Amino acid sequence: CSNNNGGCEHSCMANAAEKWCSCRDGFEVSTDDWTKCADINECDSTKGVDYNQECHTCVNTDGSYTCVCRNGYELDPSTKQKCIGELSPQAENMRTKQNGGITRTTKYALFVHTCSCDHGFELHPDGKSCIDVNECNGEKGVDFELNCQICMNTKGSYACNCYEGYELQPDGKSCIGQLVVQYTFTEYEFDCLSDVHECKRGLYEVDCHTCVNLIGGHTCICNDTYVLDASNNNETCIG
Template sequence: ATLKTLQATVISAICLPPLDIDECVVLNGSCQQRCVNTQGSFSCECEMGYRLHADERTCIMIDPCASGNGGCSHICQNERGFAKCECHPGHYLSADKKSCGDIDECAEVTARCAYHCVNTLGSFSCVCNPGFELGADGKQCYRIEMEIVNSCESNNGGCSHHCEHSTNGPHCSCNRGYLIDLDGKTCIDLDECEIGEACCSQFCINYVGGYECSCKAGFQLSVDGCGCDALDDDELEEEEVEIARFPDLRFRRPPQLLHYTALRGELTLVHKVVCLDNTFGHDCSLDCEDCMNGGKCNSETSGCFCPPGWTGIICNESEYSCPKGLFGKSCKKKCNCANTGSCHRVYGACLCDPGLYGRFCHLTFPKWAFGAGCSEECLCVKENTLECNARNGTCSCKSGYQGNKCQKAVNLVPSMR
């Protein structure tokens, strides 16, 4: 070869690019779906509805329903990486293939109600004319031949408080301070403070079945229970002393009661209550730990033996009493208790009669509640019970029933002579 030919061969060997190898030819470059050859290398790609795995070879199906339910308003089905929308029974798929509309069964022949058809969301219901009742198939109506039973007689018609029988069944209503829940039967507390129905000028405290007003430091509640009156210097000093000495009120387990009954020709009401487990008090809610101001339990465990200057069943009342309706260090403060309730002669706390509760004894217990703040529900079988004791929850049975819940029927057999 000549010198020029040798030089051209050397230059060509140095300057020409290397020959590319197509890796995709052999086993698709080990790619699961598509292999794309590049200069000196290759890459794997996935078809629509799939994404590349971390190994950069295999493809994973994308679940279109995982994000926003695939845009479907009801049910989303993953079909080979594409979202397919479906609807719940009683609905149809709209033209956008995503949202669902309600099927009006009453407008179609599917309802077939004998009298009236009422369309509901996703379904329908048949309604009969007055004097007829719906059959077991939910469509046919049959004339009512039997006498209508009082719908409130069994379990108070399912009502929490008051039940009134009507042709449409039980009609429930609630005590003052409550409102009827969405089920039309349950009574829930009405928060007068929240909805602005309270009369309080400063602070409002909501309670079950009512509310109470309170005042800032330096004020006392007016006799109307709503407004706040400023205290003078003597009353301010007296107020501080009284607050510091106010007893700590404690609530424990429900009292253990033993009931004695007497039969006098027929069933009678409970006429005596005896406390158990070394408890005492009118509702058996006190024990020796409740003795205050250095008092100790007496030998009969029926109250506390008090040191000089103190009296009361738990030694929480001063012997230096004020005239009725007044309290405080100088007996200048007026009691603000409603319903003729009396107040503590030292602290001014209202002492409520049975059936009343609240800071001013102005709240009435619901019919089937008892205990402190009417916080416990009576366990009496309501249709067999005359009343539930507001203090301890004991049941007074109707004639022909007995048991601690009035749950047992009594067969009254006339005596043979």
């Protein structure tokens, strides 16, 4: 064996009387030449004995084998020699009825993959992709905020625009300004939201001589010889 590995392709073994060749796992000594090693085709042998019971379609490789898996399964990344998946409750119930009660670990149970979606999305009918939920098509106060005056759908969520005299709250999904009425199961309740004070914030036209705040808006007091401009919501003076 010390001379050219005894002529053996893989391993040379010897004792005082003789020498012989041996092969690595997945190979056997060739019947044509005892110094050569031939691949063992595990896929031609017995399932569950020579290759894994959970290998759906066995594919022979040099010195080993791998598997092709059916839809809903994937190749076990650690061994590459069996198919794995998630046990479906439907499959478990079916097997329980047939076999008089089995556990989720039974190797004959059916396996499937399922998908789930992030908040604001729902599963497409194809069961593989997610689509946006348009909250604005839903019920006000349920699918989007009660105080969202103009709902605008966005990808995975929604945003709001507010009427004149109102302003958007920091959450971007409700407006503050005028008195709103909310209905509960047994009574009406009034929720007075803070008014935007245009006069204090300087949110009025230069032609408004003296700004007067109103709930949800403002008007003006005009100097002598000037009158309110009705065409501009009584928010400026003309003369």
